[in-house]
Amino acid sequence: MSEALVWLLYVLGGLLSFLTVHHRRWRITTATLGAAVLVTAAWSAWYWLTSEAERPPWFNVHLSLNFFFAVIFASAGAALGEYLARRQAEPPEQG
Numbered sequence: 473m474s475e476a477l478v479w480l481l482y483v484l485g486g487l488l489s490f491l492t493v494h495h496r497r498w499r500i501t502t503a504t505l506g507a508a509v510l511v512t513a514a515w516s517a518w519y520w521l522t523s524e525a526e527r528p529p530w531f532n533v534h535l536s537l538n539f540f541f542a543v544i545f546a547s548a549g550a551a552l553g554e555y556l557a558r559r560q561a562e563p564p565e566q567g
Contacts, residue, residue, distance in 0.1 A: 475528070478515065478538075485511035485542050486549030493553030500550040507546035512539045 489507035492498040498506075515538045519527070 481511050481514055482541050482545040486545035488549070489546040490549035490553040493550045494557050495553075497557070500547070500554055503550045503553070504543060504546045507549070508539060508542040511542035511546070515542075 485507040488510065489503045492503040492506065493500060512535065516535065
């Protein structure tokens with residue numbers, strides 16, 4: 473088990489949040505909370521399906537810290553998706 477897999481979960485949450493805002497036109501709040509809950513659920517399932525001996529020390533952090541990181545990545549993805557969606561919707565400037 474690698475720490476990179478946990479960071480990959482956060483990045484996937486950010487990507488999911490970006491895609492739901494940019495392509496599906498979800499609201500930022502809905503996309504952020506949805507992605508954060510899914511990432512936290514995946515981390516929790518991963519935590520409970522491994523034994524104490526298999527878990528590295530860094531993996532035994534609090535659920536709230538993991539939810540915090542999931543919200544950060546998901547909100548960044550949602551904000552980027554909203555920015556790009558608005559930028560595409562604006563007409564080009566005539567100069």
